[in-house]
Amino acid sequence: MNLKNLTKTAFFVVLMIIGAFINVSFGSPVPFTLQTLFMLMAGIIIGYKYGALSQVVYVLLGLFGLPIFTQGKGGLAALLSPTFGFLLGFILAAFVTGLLFKKLAIKNSYVKGVVSTLIGAVIVYLPGILYFYVVQNVIVDKPYSLLTIVGFMVPFFIPDVLKAIAAGILGVLIRNALVKRHLLDVE
Amino acid sequence: MIKDITIGQYIYKDSVVHKLDPRTKILASMFFMFGIFLINNITEYIFVFLLTAITIYLSQIPVMKIIKGLKPIFPLMMLTVIMNMFFTQGAAIFHWAFINITREGIYLAGFMGIRIFFLIIFTSLLTLTTSPITLTNGIEGLLTPLKRFKVPSHEIAMMMSIALRFIPTLIDETDKIMKAQKARGADFESGNIIKRTKSLVPILIPLFISAFTRADELAMAMEARGYRGDEGRTRFKELKYRNIDRIILTIFAFVLVFLIIRKIAF
Numbered sequence: 424m425n426l427k428n429l430t431k432t433a434f435f436v437v438l439m440i441i442g443a444f445i446n447v448s449f450g451s452p453v454p455f456t457l458q459t460l461f462m463l464m465a466g467i468i469i470g471y472k473y474g475a476l477s478q479v480v481y482v483l484l485g486l487f488g489l490p491i492f493t494q495g496k497g498g499l500a501a502l503l504s505p506t507f508g509f510l511l512g513f514i515l516a517a518f519v520t521g522l523l524f525k526k527l528a529i530k531n532s533y534v535k536g537v538v539s540t541l542i543g544a545v546i547v548y549l550p551g552i553l554y555f556y557v558v559q560n561v562i563v564d565k566p567y568s569l570l571t572i573v574g575f576m577v578p579f580f581i582p583d584v585l586k587a588i589a590a591g592i593l594g595v596l597i598r599n600a601l602v603k604r605h606l607l608d609v610e
Numbered sequence: 611m612i613k614d615i616t617i618g619q620y621i622y623k624d625s626v627v628h629k630l631d632p633r634t635k636i637l638a639s640m641f642f643m644f645g646i647f648l649i650n651n652i653t654e655y656i657f658v659f660l661l662t663a664i665t666i667y668l669s670q671i672p673v674m675k676i677i678k679g680l681k682p683i684f685p686l687m688m689l690t691v692i693m694n695m696f697f698t699q700g701a702a703i704f705h706w707a708f709i710n711i712t713r714e715g716i717y718l719a720g721f722m723g724i725r726i727f728f729l730i731i732f733t734s735l736l737t738l739t740t741s742p743i744t745l746t747n748g749i750e751g752l753l754t755p756l757k758r759f760k761v762p763s764h765e766i767a768m769m770m771s772i773a774l775r776f777i778p779t780l781i782d783e784t785d786k787i788m789k790a791q792k793a794r795g796a797d798f799e800s801g802n803i804i805k806r807t808k809s810l811v812p813i814l815i816p817l818f819i820s821a822f823t824r825a826d827e828l829a830m831a832m833e834a835r836g837y838r839g840d841e842g843r844t845r846f847k848e849l850k851y852r853n854i855d856r857i858i859l860t861i862f863a864f865v866l867v868f869l870i871i872r873k874i875a876f
Contacts, residue, residue, distance in 0.1 A: 424765050426833055430825040433772035437780045438821055440773070445784075457810075468818075476762075480769045487636075487745050488619065488737030489774075499639050499733040500726075503647070589807040593814060600815045606822040 427608075432473045435465060436480045440491050459547075459586055462513045463540040464594035466521025468601070475518035482510050508554020512547035519546050532599075537591030544587035548576065619679060619734070620741045626854075627669035627739045632748025634855040639736045641862040646725050646732075648869035658728055665732070669739050679734045680727075687726050694719035746770045751849050764840035772828070780821060787816050 442457030465474035485491045485501060492501055492510065501507055520543035529535040552572055559567045601607040622628075627635075646658060666673065695715045704711040737745070750767030757763055788798075791812045798809045 424762060424839070426837070426839075427826060427829040429765055429769060430772060430829040430832070431822055433769040434776065434780075434821045434825040436769065436773040437776050438817065440777060441780055441784050476766070476769075480766055480773060483749065483766065484770055484773060487749065488742070498730070498737065499643055500729050503643065503729070593807065593810065596811060597814055597818050601818060601822055604819060606819065606826065 428469070428473055431469055431607075432477045432480070435461075435469055435473075435477045436484070439465075439477070439481055440484070440489070443491055459544075459583070460590045460593065462517055463520055463543050463587055463590035464597065465517040466519070466543065467524045467536055467539065467591070467594035468598050468607070469521075471518050471521025471525060474521040475514050478514040478517045482514065485510070503558065505555045505558040506551070507558075509547055509551040511550040511554065515550060516543040516546040519543050532595050533592055536595040537588055540587040540591035540594065541584065544583050547583075552576070619675075619737050621671055621675065621738055622741075623670040623739070625668060625670045625739070627665060627735070630739075630858070631849055631851050631855045632740050632744045633751050633849065634851070634859055635736050635740055636745075636748050636752060638858060638862045639733050641866045642732050643729060645862075645866045645869055646729055648866075648873050650721075655724060662728055662732055665735060669735060671735070671738050675738065676731055676734060679738075680730060687723060687730075690726060691719045691723040694722050742774050743771060746774070747849060764843075776824070779824075780817075783820055784813075784817055787813055787820075 439458065439461040442461040445457050462478060465477050468474070469477065481491070486499055488498055501510075520539045523539035523542055524535060527535050527538060529538065552569065555572045555575075556567070556569055559572070598607065649655065649658065666676065695711060695718075697715070702710050702712050703716075740748070746767045749770070750763050753761060753763035753766065792798075796809060796812055798806065798813075801809070
């Protein structure tokens with residue numbers, strides 16, 4: 424691993440931790456933090472491999488004590504929370520978003536960014552729903568069907584789509600700004 | 611608003627628990643976490659209580675500190691208890707309109723509440739008694755066997771240490787940038803979602819540029835000091851399992867295996 428990529432991945436994690444505390448929802452009841460926004464931008468800005476790695480580091484830091492998960496949760500106990508699957512989804516989604524952004528044959532980079540982040544935002548739900556199901560049925564012994572679980576998540580769909588669009592555009596903007604200043608190597 | 615993040619609840623004490631190998635503490639916490647969901651009667655809960663109480667006593671961590679740590683989790687705990695109380699089928703003992711409280715519901719709610727309570731107290735002891743750097747060393751040690759599957763364990767631990775070190779620095783930086791842009795008349799606090807997203811651009815771009823410039827400088831500084839990754843690296847402080855670590859791990863593993871076998875067999 425290139426040392427510059429290592430430090431950049433680490434700094435991306437720091438930005439994401441800070442982002443989780445910048446609340447831009449101002450007044451609306453659903454908290455709108457930059458956490459998911461940064462997660463979706465990871466693949467676009469530092470590439471699929473390091474993007475996914477940054478999410479691994481983020482989740483590990485949360486598991487081992489930093490209060491960085493939503494509502495200031497953190498610690499090993501988060502492993503048994505039914506929503507932990509979404510954090511695993513972060514890793515997968517950052518990877519997929521980055522890979523799509525690299526491989527998709529779309530001319531306009533903003534469109535390409537938004538398409539990648541939209542697909543990434545959907546991908547987060549796969550491990551999220553599966554984990555929820557497993558925790559509810561195996562560990563907590565309170566069985567819910569997969570359909571009920573999907574039902575819980577419906578209210579989050581529209582904000583997530585908006586976030587994905589914002590992340591796609593912002594991600595490409597930031598990436599271009601960094602490339603212009605030679606702070607990012609593009610293959 | 612960002613200043614509220616407190617990093618690391620580590621409290622330094624010269625105790626037996628502090629001196630354990632971090633790998634022992636991580637593994638023991640994990641065994642405890644899975645074990646607590648497999649126990650099912652009062653005697654075993656008393657045993658868990660004693661284990662937790664003795665560990666807290668040995669760690670010399672003030673009990674108030676631990677209770678304070680429970681505060682953010684409290685709403686979640688109450689929610690679990692209430693959900694279990696109201697939505698469990700069984701013999702009703704209280705009935706009003708659509709609310710149904712059952713005997714089974716109360717049992718389940720009580721057990722779930724106690725489980726989550728002990729789970730959080732015991733796992734929080736891990737971070738209270740282990741400094742962040744020791745903890746990352748421990749994680750690196752535990753991930754090392756995964757190197758065979760190309761998991762970059764050393765790099766992950768290094769990134770964790772770098773991230774921990776630079777959180778305060780970048781918080782200050784973010785604060786400065788936000789204030790600077792506000793002074794220039796930037797408005798982050800009104801407008802619809804599109805306007806708000808747009809208002810993020812003058813914060814995020816300087817923030818990323820400053821962070822990535824620092825990252826480049828750090829990489830150069832590390833290279834200049836001869837950092838070449840894991841290969842051939844020696845350590846000033848090496849992790850070492852002592853006898854007490856072996857004993858604790860054996861006991862925890864033994865109990866967990868017993869509980870799993872019991873769950874499957876009966």
